[in-house]
Amino acid sequence: MNTPDQTTEHAAKTSSGKLYLVPCPIAPDGEPRSVLPQPNFDIIDSLDYFIVENIRSARRFLSKAGISRRIDDLLFAELNEHTAPAEIEELLKPLAAGRSAGLISEAGVPAVADPGAPLVGLCHRRGIRVIPLTGPSSIIMAVMASGLNGQSFAFNGYLPVKAPERIRAIRQFERRAVSERQTQLFIEAPYRNTGLWRDLLATCSPATRLTVAADITAPDEYIVTRSVGEWRKLPVPEIAKRPAIFAIGI
Amino acid sequence: MNTPDQTTEHAAKTSSGKLYLVPCPIAPDGEPRSVLPQPNFDIIDSLDYFIVENIRSARRFLSKAGISRRIDDLLFAELNEHTAPAEIEELLKPLAAGRSAGLISEAGVPAVADPGAPLVGLCHRRGIRVIPLTGPSSIIMAVMASGLNGQSFAFNGYLPVKAPERIRAIRQFERRAVSERQTQLFIEAPYRNTGLWRDLLATCSPATRLTVAADITAPDEYIVTRSVGEWRKLPVPEIAKRPAIFAIGI
Numbered sequence: 062m063n064t065p066d067q068t069t070e071h072a073a074k075t076s077s078g079k080l081y082l083v084p085c086p087i088a089p090d091g092e093p094r095s096v097l098p099q100p101n102f103d104i105i106d107s108l109d110y111f112i113v114e115n116i117r118s119a120r121r122f123l124s125k126a127g128i129s130r131r132i133d134d135l136l137f138a139e140l141n142e143h144t145a146p147a148e149i150e151e152l153l154k155p156l157a158a159g160r161s162a163g164l165i166s167e168a169g170v171p172a173v174a175d176p177g178a179p180l181v182g183l184c185h186r187r188g189i190r191v192i193p194l195t196g197p198s199s200i201i202m203a204v205m206a207s208g209l210n211g212q213s214f215a216f217n218g219y220l221p222v223k224a225p226e227r228i229r230a231i232r233q234f235e236r237r238a239v240s241e242r243q244t245q246l247f248i249e250a251p252y253r254n255t256g257l258w259r260d261l262l263a264t265c266s267p268a269t270r271l272t273v274a275a276d277i278t279a280p281d282e283y284i285v286t287r288s289v290g291e292w293r294k295l296p297v298p299e300i301a302k303r304p305a306i307f308a309i310g311i
Numbered sequence: 312m313n314t315p316d317q318t319t320e321h322a323a324k325t326s327s328g329k330l331y332l333v334p335c336p337i338a339p340d341g342e343p344r345s346v347l348p349q350p351n352f353d354i355i356d357s358l359d360y361f362i363v364e365n366i367r368s369a370r371r372f373l374s375k376a377g378i379s380r381r382i383d384d385l386l387f388a389e390l391n392e393h394t395a396p397a398e399i400e401e402l403l404k405p406l407a408a409g410r411s412a413g414l415i416s417e418a419g420v421p422a423v424a425d426p427g428a429p430l431v432g433l434c435h436r437r438g439i440r441v442i443p444l445t446g447p448s449s450i451i452m453a454v455m456a457s458g459l460n461g462q463s464f465a466f467n468g469y470l471p472v473k474a475p476e477r478i479r480a481i482r483q484f485e486r487r488a489v490s491e492r493q494t495q496l497f498i499e500a501p502y503r504n505t506g507l508w509r510d511l512l513a514t515c516s517p518a519t520r521l522t523v524a525a526d527i528t529a530p531d532e533y534i535v536t537r538s539v540g541e542w543r544k545l546p547v548p549e550i551a552k553r554p555a556i557f558a559i560g561i
Contacts, residue, residue, distance in 0.1 A: 097445075175462075193455040193527070198448065201451045213468050284442075
């Protein structure tokens, strides 16, 4: 079943809908036109089925994006950390029947640092074409603006919550950042940013470079890289409760 | 010198120019408006100094982007793999004097998989603000569209050219993809894509999932994920000489 031969795959590709990966703004009140190119709006306007991480925020985004259909005429299905694998299969039924869909995340690009990837994986298994659209990714923007190595980098998701595991993870990231010259990125629940900051300064070597990128694309965007030794001499930056990405490198 | 105190840093921030990270299309003949949002064009239009990986392609991009100044009135400086560290310092002099600059890569977002990062790093050391703009990144679009794990992934740049090192690198990526559930991405010079493909199919386990993402955002975009076992039963996809990103995962 997971091994479509070329004939059935070709059939699927010609008759089935497509899955568009539709980015939305990163900043909570971000204006869609400030971060998305025109073709995204044309594609959004051609769709009437959306698979979304959160229905409320997706409706708000589509309405701000100026979709010309009535929002109430659109079909929404939720895909989040509570969605069971069998339900993901269900979500694709309209696509098998020829209807295209848009996948929308809570913020930024879908299927990165969110629960969307298994749906995309299933599309490949079913021969459904997946089309990524351009939009803001806080991860790639943090790499760009960090000045750390952009030829080799890893995004590691959330750090462990418990202190000993967290310290161990920081040590591992730092070791890999140094030994492989691979920039290591990670995130934290915003209300834990200040605690993470203390752990980073206490754990890392003074020479290690540490980037914090908070509120990317928002008016109060703050992206600064310094050595840990320099950061230690300064007050904690104002990152409490702000969405932020952290990176360490050399 | 690399440790500005807060006073000098504040002075730098209020009087110095900013470095805008200006993405351009990925596809060789890509239309800027098809992948870049409106504010990028406004910012491009406000700048008269560009630090670029390749002057010819940057001029072509700015002209296609409809910049309102005469291209010949703009100041261009090249930053590529031949630029010495001392020259990078020179490039920032206009910024220290209050002039803002745009950093433009050969394709896609600057300071990722190109020689731009040291300039960005130096901006942080000099207290010059760095502002990333939204645009297409083939790396993040490959992650999005792969269906592989998007909660943990690494971009590893180019694979080694020589066969034994290349095979070893593929094995290491596969091991890490499995043991850490971290999607591993890499690139190859387009004329070597077919050779890399053979090495991937010969080296990886049949269960490993392998994505090829070629000509992202171009009309003949091709993004497909299958298990290595499935790929082995099919003809080599048409990736010869096409810009492509590869990813392995589970």
